[in-house]
Amino acid sequence: MEALADIRANRDLLLTVGAFFFLLPTLVSLVLTADLQVGLAKAMENAKAMKAFVEQHGSTLVLATSAELLVNAFGMLALLRLLSDRYRSTVGQALLAALQGIPGLVGIAALLMLIFLAALTVVAITLGSLLIAVLGEAVGGIVTAVVALAVGGLYPLARLSMAPPALVLEGQINPLRAALWSWRVTRGNGVALALFYFLLSMAFGMVGLVTMLLFGPLLLAVAGQGMVFYLLAGVLNGLVSLAKWLLLTAVLYRAYRQLTEKAGVAA
Template sequence: MIALIKGESEAGRLMQARLDMNRAWADAKAMLAANMQVLLVVAGVFFFLPNAIAAVFMPSFGEVLVQIEALGPTPNPDDVLALFSEFMGRTWWIYLLLALLQAIGMLGLLALLSDSNRPTVGQALAFGVMAVVPYVVGQLIVGLAQSGAVFLPIALGASVSAGLGLLLGLVGVVAAVYLWVKCSLLAPVMAIERKLNPFAALARSWRLTKGNSLVLFAFYALIIVAVMVIGLVAQLVVSVSSLLGPSALMLAAAIVGSFVTLGYNVVKLGVLAAVHRQLSGNPGKDIGKTFD
């Protein structure tokens, strides 16, 4: 009976939870400011360096575009597919390694930002390694659901008419964005609440975001737009380096692009931690405390 009452109380509290964007942003800034030194070191290792090294040394996707352009104005679809397949066959393991490194860094930093037990950096990153496989499984589940939400309606609609396929495709895109918002707290749930079952973590994210989907979408969209603007400004800065030659341009693009990626990921983690804290009603550790 006591457990039932507690469960009903928890359900009622979650139903009443409403996200305050101003408060979440203020909490995120406070967490990031209090822990900036360690954040930058860890984020530099897991976000900046891998992206910069990959941008400089790995084969560029631009090579594929040049090869496609060389096929003429109306290239054979089979030839285009062959070029894409050959490129991915050479580089898939690099993209996988980058994704795993960034996932480990993200989970570790979320644990550092919000764990009331104040883990060391090593302990938090060890947790990131332990949690990366369940997290990837959860992301694959979300990705498959999003793909189904988009392509199944297109296929069904296109079987009737092209116009209906386009209309249902737009509906599917909206559904995919909705799924993205509803599952956006997967990483905080795993890292902060230690729920490593991907299905349970996704269900928890779904419950936490109940009644806040539109607000969360607006919040995330504002951050993405801000990053896009910063990215455009960064591209203008990089374009100046073209005066020094193609090598300087490539190096500048790699460094500046990696810095933008680092900044976006750090801000995203702070926002996710703050949103989770507010919607879960769990204050976690004091915002002003820094890492051990």
């Protein structure tokens, strides 16, 4: 796989930068919210307790998760720039390019959210009632959500997946221009990319699940149920996050190279 070859060829640099932006944020987020993580695990045992916990601490967890994702996104943009043969950037230059690209990436994320909400509304109005009438409220609601996720989430995400490379490799720092550039470059490949990203996300999920199933009981036996367990689990989760983001970044860069070459755009 060419993406893995890119990682091996730049292993030391990618691991150093990746550890800072992918591993460290996971650990910091866990340390800062460790008490809340323990409380969340206990609250899951009771629906009423869970509701009270979400009302009291939900905003804090959402803020911590959002901050972690923002740092991850910053690291992804920097690594995309470092992988480019065209620029051969230093770490400092890559970080500067990532900093300039972050506002555009936030704008693209907001655009994707608007597209999904619009698709969910349209699907609910046009198909929701019919599906619920035919399949029942529970199943019909799930099918409606899945259709909306595929049409308004996965497909637009695939078509706009080249926007991050556009931000740091094509100088398209305006989110709308980056989105339009990505839509043009991915023309004719939307369904294939959507299917590929779906399978990749399933693989990431399975790796995370299997890792916790294999090592979770061991950590529990060694550390017991409490703060130490969550800290050790956080280290393990951080390592998985590091591998996931490095692979995802390398995949995006390889897709960018192939799509731009196919479209006749210099990569």
